Amino acid sequence: MSREVLSYAEEKVEKARAVLRELVSLNTEVKNKALLYCAELMHDKRDFIKEENAKDVEYAKSLGLSSALIDRLVLNDKRIDGMIKVLKDVAKLPDPVGEITKMWTLPNGLRVGRMRVPLGVIFIIYEARPNVTVEAASLCMKSSNAVILRGGKEAINSNRALVEILREACKQAGFPEDAIQFIDRPEREIVWELLKMEGKIDVAIPRGGESLIRAVAENARVPVIKHYKGVCNIYVDDEADLNKAYHIVYNAKVQRPSVCNAVENLIIHRDILEEFFPRMAYILGKAGVELRCDEESLKVIKSDPRLSFVKAIPAKEEDYYEEFLDLILAVKVVGSLEEAIDFIEKYGSKHSDAIITENYTKAMKFLNQVDSAAVYVNASTRFTDGNEFGLGAEMGISTDKIHARGPMALEELTIQKFVILGNGQLRDNVGVPEDIMKDLF
Amino acid sequence: MSREVLSYAEEKVEKARAVLRELVSLNTEVKNKALLYCAELMHDKRDFIKEENAKDVEYAKSLGLSSALIDRLVLNDKRIDGMIKVLKDVAKLPDPVGEITKMWTLPNGLRVGRMRVPLGVIFIIYEARPNVTVEAASLCMKSSNAVILRGGKEAINSNRALVEILREACKQAGFPEDAIQFIDRPEREIVWELLKMEGKIDVAIPRGGESLIRAVAENARVPVIKHYKGVCNIYVDDEADLNKAYHIVYNAKVQRPSVCNAVENLIIHRDILEEFFPRMAYILGKAGVELRCDEESLKVIKSDPRLSFVKAIPAKEEDYYEEFLDLILAVKVVGSLEEAIDFIEKYGSKHSDAIITENYTKAMKFLNQVDSAAVYVNASTRFTDGNEFGLGAEMGISTDKIHARGPMALEELTIQKFVILGNGQLRDNVGVPEDIMKDLF
Numbered sequence: 001m002s003r004e005v006l007s008y009a010e011e012k013v014e015k016a017r018a019v020l021r022e023l024v025s026l027n028t029e030v031k032n033k034a035l036l037y038c039a040e041l042m043h044d045k046r047d048f049i050k051e052e053n054a055k056d057v058e059y060a061k062s063l064g065l066s067s068a069l070i071d072r073l074v075l076n077d078k079r080i081d082g083m084i085k086v087l088k089d090v091a092k093l094p095d096p097v098g099e100i101t102k103m104w105t106l107p108n109g110l111r112v113g114r115m116r117v118p119l120g121v122i123f124i125i126y127e128a129r130p131n132v133t134v135e136a137a138s139l140c141m142k143s144s145n146a147v148i149l150r151g152g153k154e155a156i157n158s159n160r161a162l163v164e165i166l167r168e169a170c171k172q173a174g175f176p177e178d179a180i181q182f183i184d185r186p187e188r189e190i191v192w193e194l195l196k197m198e199g200k201i202d203v204a205i206p207r208g209g210e211s212l213i214r215a216v217a218e219n220a221r222v223p224v225i226k227h228y229k230g231v232c233n234i235y236v237d238d239e240a241d242l243n244k245a246y247h248i249v250y251n252a253k254v255q256r257p258s259v260c261n262a263v264e265n266l267i268i269h270r271d272i273l274e275e276f277f278p279r280m281a282y283i284l285g286k287a288g289v290e291l292r293c294d295e296e297s298l299k300v301i302k303s304d305p306r307l308s309f310v311k312a313i314p315a316k317e318e319d320y321y322e323e324f325l326d327l328i329l330a331v332k333v334v335g336s337l338e339e340a341i342d343f344i345e346k347y348g349s350k351h352s353d354a355i356i357t358e359n360y361t362k363a364m365k366f367l368n369q370v371d372s373a374a375v376y377v378n379a380s381t382r383f384t385d386g387n388e389f390g391l392g393a394e395m396g397i398s399t400d401k402i403h404a405r406g407p408m409a410l411e412e413l414t415i416q417k418f419v420i421l422g423n424g425q426l427r428d429n430v431g432v433p434e435d436i437m438k439d440l441f
Numbered sequence: 442m443s444r445e446v447l448s449y450a451e452e453k454v455e456k457a458r459a460v461l462r463e464l465v466s467l468n469t470e471v472k473n474k475a476l477l478y479c480a481e482l483m484h485d486k487r488d489f490i491k492e493e494n495a496k497d498v499e500y501a502k503s504l505g506l507s508s509a510l511i512d513r514l515v516l517n518d519k520r521i522d523g524m525i526k527v528l529k530d531v532a533k534l535p536d537p538v539g540e541i542t543k544m545w546t547l548p549n550g551l552r553v554g555r556m557r558v559p560l561g562v563i564f565i566i567y568e569a570r571p572n573v574t575v576e577a578a579s580l581c582m583k584s585s586n587a588v589i590l591r592g593g594k595e596a597i598n599s600n601r602a603l604v605e606i607l608r609e610a611c612k613q614a615g616f617p618e619d620a621i622q623f624i625d626r627p628e629r630e631i632v633w634e635l636l637k638m639e640g641k642i643d644v645a646i647p648r649g650g651e652s653l654i655r656a657v658a659e660n661a662r663v664p665v666i667k668h669y670k671g672v673c674n675i676y677v678d679d680e681a682d683l684n685k686a687y688h689i690v691y692n693a694k695v696q697r698p699s700v701c702n703a704v705e706n707l708i709i710h711r712d713i714l715e716e717f718f719p720r721m722a723y724i725l726g727k728a729g730v731e732l733r734c735d736e737e738s739l740k741v742i743k744s745d746p747r748l749s750f751v752k753a754i755p756a757k758e759e760d761y762y763e764e765f766l767d768l769i770l771a772v773k774v775v776g777s778l779e780e781a782i783d784f785i786e787k788y789g790s791k792h793s794d795a796i797i798t799e800n801y802t803k804a805m806k807f808l809n810q811v812d813s814a815a816v817y818v819n820a821s822t823r824f825t826d827g828n829e830f831g832l833g834a835e836m837g838i839s840t841d842k843i844h845a846r847g848p849m850a851l852e853e854l855t856i857q858k859f860v861i862l863g864n865g866q867l868r869d870n871v872g873v874p875e876d877i878m879k880d881l882f
Contacts, residue, residue: 021782021810098809104831110820112830117812119842202842223664223843244865247872255871279881286877306882341462367860368539369462371558379551379863388868389553389859390545401560401643402664403844406859418830418847419808422820424685427829430696431688436727440720441747 002189009193012181013200016121016146019176023144024118026175028095031142034175035091038138039084041169042162046080052161053130060154068258072128075158083134083162086393090138093392096410097144100419110425114416118144120202122413123194124395125150125216127208130158135393137166137180143413148201150183150191152208160184195220205396205408210323225408227373227399229323230260230351232381235340235366237357238269242276244378245356246283251380252354254287258325260397261352261374261384265320265330267340268297273333278304285310289327292319296333320347337362341369348372350399352381373399373406443630450634453622454641457562457587460617464585465559467616469536472583475616479579480528482610483603487521493602494571501595509699513569514596524575524603527834531579534833537851538585541860551866555857559585561643563854564635565836566591566657568649571599576834578607578621584854589642591624591632593649601625636661646837646849651764666849668814668840670764671701671792673822676781676807678798679710683717685819686797687724692821693795695728699766701838702793702815702825706761706771708781709738714774719745726751730768733760737774761788778803782810789813791840793822814840814847 103113140147167177252263292315354376386394391409544554581588608618647657693704733756795817827835832850
């Protein structure tokens with residue numbers, strides 16, 4: 001670690017911390033104005049964004065990156081419109097800062113309340129998609145947090161251009177542009193250094209592949225909110241409406257298999273295996289999904305000539321732990337709801353899990369007992385997303401057990417402090433003794 | 442690390458995890474019944490508690506521990522009554538588990554809600570006072586968490602006796618007694634081992650001296666919620682009601698100086714220095730408080746013959762960072778509210794800070810801008826305590842910036858997950874294509 005890299009990291013943090021007090025004092029009006037200026041300037045500077053983005057795309061092609069990765073990198077007009085929409089949407093959301101969520105009066109007249117305040121300096125580390133820059137910055141702006149952005153090196157020109165626009169618009173709107181800090185150097189050491197700055201960085205949020213997130217979690221001395229992976233499960237109960245099940249499983253697997261809220265394990269109650277699974281396998285097979293089956297479910301496929309075209313192989317134990325991010329689905333047969341919940345607890349990643357059932361009691365039991373960030377009844381797991389849930393955007397998804405679970409948006413970027421309004425209250429009524437007071441000159 | 446110690450630690454965690462699903466499904470009634478049984482049995486077994494406690498006290502005396510430490514260890518009838526009261530109080534508090542704090546409906550009819558659920562397995566590491574055993578266990582019982590208790594080795598007989606009673610009462614009440622696990626062996630390695638069990642221990646809460654807490658934070662791979670120390674500040678503004686100030690500062694320093702919410706730094710506006718400080722110094726001097734003063738405030742004392750009896754010495758820079766936990770107070774003179782807030786940000790520990798002022802605008806500014814767990818106007822910082830705030834008890838105090846700030850009680854031992862109630866909703870309405878459906882056998 002060179003001293004120069006260290007002082008680069010320190011400078012970014014100092015600049016971010018220096019505006020925290022100003023940020024927490026800003027009126028919502030100013031924050032919204034800044035967000036709308038950002039949207040406007042982004043519209044005006046589309047060509048600049050596309051030019052800078054083209055450099056990244058060209059470089060990615062020269063490296064021979066996969067077309068899927070390159071696709072995630074591209075900023076075309078549609079995607080720029082998407083970022084503009086995020087800025088406008090976040091401007092419309094209620095401001096969480098300063099909200100008194102509760103206030104009560106103690107017998108001694110002291111009023112105790114809880115007030116939402118920003119977390120402080122948020123360090124977000126992410127990979128290819130440049131739109132994360134705008135989502136993260138806009139949520140932090142609205143919640144009066146400062147943000148340090150560290151995108152992937154493949155997107156560095158795009159991200160730099162976006163940050164330049166955001167900061168310029170902030171400046172015009174009277175919003176402290178130093179609230180948005182961008183790491184525009186590639187050294188990984190900068191990340192490790194920032195992750196050690198306890199008390200200077202209030203929380204780190206890594207987004208990306210599991211290996212990136214594990215590296216961040218292992219190197220951090222600052223709190224980290226994260227999810228390693230999304231091994232989502234759908235349990236089709238023996239009292240399921242099978243027609244709902246076909247569509248939900250199809251949607252959760254096929255509509256976009258490369259994302260963390262896509263389903264990876266299909267759990268089927270034994271009593272409906274014969275009726276449900278051949279048809280489900282037919283549908284998935286037609287959609288090009290490969291099935292990794294336990295013995296029972298594999299037998300169903302292999303014994304049905306109508307399913308000879310379906311790619312189905314025996315599942316290994318480790319398949320059930322795997323986030324395929326692809327047109328692959330592991331299949332498990334169980335004898336009861338309890339077995340399904342046991343399976344989810346063992347193999348799942350506490351991300352998003354669904355039950356398909358018409359039975360009220362089983363639905364409630366699943367909701368209560370499955371310990372995941374998002375627990376569904378009769379819907380596709382693909383809805384686990386800040387925007388889909390109506391939160392405007394998301395900073396990331398947490399499968400941790402503290403601070404926040406599921407998509408993190410404005411409220412999750414705040415914390416409640418106690419505010420106490422008194423008029424001279426003393427603990428146990430112990431004031432200055434009278435014999436001292438009476439001698440007071 | 443011996444294998445045997447490791448398997449001891451693992452066994453405790455396995456037992457705790459094994460009852461999590463049962464815990465989350467318990468009715469409030471069962472939990473309250475168990476808490477009241479615990480209270481009853483504790484009353485019935487007073488003599489047993491006192492006998493076991495006597496062993497600890499005797500051992501502590503043989504070690505020559507300070508009388509203050511020994512005092513914290515003693516369980517007499519009054520303190521046993523205090524523990525019984527905690528159990529009864531926690532039984533009366535509303536059950537946080539299962540609370541739906543919000544629920545909204547998306548345009549597609551999907552209902553999305555946030556439900557409070559337990560954190561899971563909580564590992565609490567604490568020092569001398571055995572009543573922490575009962576506070577922690579009762580809060581965890583009510584919030585459906587399992588708890589692993591690791592008290593100080595000075596209190597091991599007392600803690601073991603208390604846990605025995607709690608577990609026995611739980612059993613009688615039909616509450617899974619394995620929710621309360623007690624580390625009844627002294628090896629420190631057990632603690633380090635447990636702190637590494639990511640995904641098995643959901644959160645660790647250390648309570649005690651700063652060095653214990655730092656050791657825990659540095660060795661942990663699991664999330665830790667903590668406060669290192671309480672460097673609390675009181676700022677006496679130039680528009681303060683000085684009579685309130687005398688009593689509040691006296692209360693916050695003298696009523697119980699050895700605790701984290703006692704005041705350590707007194708910040709005085711220059712314009713009232715001459716009027717306020719001689720009297721305040723007189724009062725504090727009479728109470729035996731030593732003052733560590735900056736140049737200006739020291740001059741006030743030294744130039745006033747009426748204050749010749751006051752112990753006052755020049756403050757060193759490091760005094761302002763120090764948690765004295767004693768009858769010592771550091772004094773700083775400032776020229777403005779802003780300077781006072783700067784001082785608190787630099788030297789404080791984000792625990793509890795107060796302003797004494799009659800000026801509304803300055804009070805609001807202080808509340809908004811001071812970034813501490815508890816921010817006071819015109820009251821003693823000594824109220825920062827779960828019981829004082831009306832939360833029934835406390836699991837500890839957090840000065841962290843995520844999950845919880847200030848005293849942690851029932852709500853802070855829960856986290857909200859998303860629950861989603863659907864009737865077949867699909868992301869982007871993508872269901873099984875019609876051409877596949879129509880061929881379905």
